[in-house]
Amino acid sequence: MDASRKLNASxxxxxxxxxxxxxxxxxxxxxxQAEDIVQETFLxxxxxxxxxxxxxxxxxxxxxxxxxKIIDYxxxxxxxxxxxxxxxxxxxxxxxxxGRHWNENKKPQRWNLDYNKNxxxxxxxxxxxxxxxxxxxxxxxxxxxxxxxxxxxxxxxETLGISVQNYWVLMHRAKIxxxxxxxxxxxxx
Amino acid sequence: xxxxxxxxxxxxxxLISKKQESKLAIGESLQLFIHLLICDVCKLFKTQTNxxxxxxxxxxxxxxxxxxxxxxxxxxxxxxxxxx
Ligand SMILES: [Zn+2]
Numbered sequence: 001m002d003a004s005r006k007l008n009a010s011x012x013x014x015x016x017x018x019x020x021x022x023x024x025x026x027x028x029x030x031x032x033q034a035e036d037i038v039q040e041t042f043l044x045x046x047x048x049x050x051x052x053x054x055x056x057x058x059x060x061x062x063x064x065x066x067x068x069k070i071i072d073y074x075x076x077x078x079x080x081x082x083x084x085x086x087x088x089x090x091x092x093x094x095x096x097x098x099g100r101h102w103n104e105n106k107k108p109q110r111w112n113l114d115y116n117k118n119x120x121x122x123x124x125x126x127x128x129x130x131x132x133x134x135x136x137x138x139x140x141x142x143x144x145x146x147x148x149x150x151x152x153x154x155x156x157x158e159t160l161g162i163s164v165q166n167y168w169v170l171m172h173r174a175k176i177x178x179x180x181x182x183x184x185x186x187x188x189x
Numbered sequence: 190x191x192x193x194x195x196x197x198x199x200x201x202x203x204l205i206s207k208k209q210e211s212k213l214a215i216g217e218s219l220q221l222f223i224h225l226l227i228c229d230v231c232k233l234f235k236t237q238t239n240x241x242x243x244x245x246x247x248x249x250x251x252x253x254x255x256x257x258x259x260x261x262x263x264x265x266x267x268x269x270x271x272x273x
Contacts, residue, residue, distance in 0.1 A: 009270055013263040021254045035258050042266045091199055098197035101230075108233040116238055119244040128245065146210070147245050153210065172206035175238050182241060 003054035012042050016059065020066055027070050027148055029133050037073060041066040071159060074141035078160050094176060106178065111187050124186055131181035139174040143169060155189070196220045201231045209242060 008015075017038055025034040026150075045065050052061055091099065094106045102108075138160070145156045158183050171176055196204075201224040204217055213221065223261050254262075 010267065013259060013266055017259055017262060018253045022252055025252055033206070035254065038254070039262050039265060042262070043269050046266070046269050094202075095197070095199040099197045101198050107230050108237055110233065111237060115240045124244070147242065168203070168207050171210070172203050175206050175209075175242075176202060176234075178239050179234070181240060183237075 004049040006054050007045075007049055007052055007058055008044075009046055009049070012045070012062070013135060016062055019044075020062065023063070024066065024070060026129075027144055029036060035075070038064065038071045040069055044069070071145070071149070071151075074145055075159055078138035078141045078162075079138050089133050089172075091176075094180075106180070109187075111183070113187075124182075126176070127182065127186045127189075129187065135174055135177055135180060138162075139170050139177075142170045143174040143178075146171065194220065194223050196224050198224075198228060198231055201225070201228065202234055203236045205231065205238065209239065 020038045020041060021034055024037045024065065025031065028034050028037065041062060045062055048065070052058075056064070094103060095101065096103050132143065135143070141160060142156060142162075145151045145159070146153070151159075153167060157164055162170070201221060204213060204221040207213060207217075208221065225235065
């Protein structure tokens with residue numbers, strides 16, 4: 001029997017739209033984009049139904065397609081114009097002209113918490129998301145691909161068409177800005 | 190030589206970020222090690238970013254699609270299925 005006949009496409013929306021939506025929403029900027037990606041996932045899956053071979057469950061297969069859609073989204077969001085603008089602006093903000101020391105009012109402050117304990121409050125994740133959205137899109141893509149999708153560095157560089165050197169610069173900027181944003185809005189809120 | 194050991198905070202934080210994902214070259218490793226011995230601010234940067242990265246796992250979103258969006262999606266998918 002043809003494996004694609006095991007797919008129950010008419011129930012996809014009922015069975016999977018909520019979990020896919022939750023997954024996508026954590027990774028993109030807004031609800032409308034998340035809805036689009038979920039819908040596109042179902043349509044692409046249907047069009048590619050002949051490639052389904054039943055070694056994976058229907059759910060796993062849909063997630064794999066969805067994940068590709070998300071990576072496409074990261075790639076499109078990272079315009080080449082942004083990538084080429086590798087200037088020192090971001091670092092100057094933190095380190096001043098010569099870069100030797102942290103600017104007095106931009107240095108990391110002590111946080112009154114136990115670094116060995118995991119963060120359990122929900123608020124952290126919503127603030128993290130807001131902070132992530134403030135980054136330049138290419139920085140968001142690099143960061144999300146690494147820390148949310150767990151894709152290796154070489155593959156991220158190939159997908160986004162950037163050099164490894166650029167990758168380190170973009171990633172560092174993402175981290176330094178996220179730390180500051182979280183300190184301001186989560187620690188000192 | 191004295192200068193070679195004495196890297197800036199800007200360079201040190203860059204190396205901290207890099208080390209969170211990959212191995213540093215021996216020279217870089219040494220430069221960072223020495224900087225962290227003398228610079229509490231960068232040490233704090235390291236502790237805090239390590240902590241944040243460790244905690245940035247996907248948090249299970251409980252938000253659901255609203256019914257209107259779901260119905261619309263069901264219609265679009267049904268149309269596509271009936272085409273073939
Ligand atoms: Zn320093």
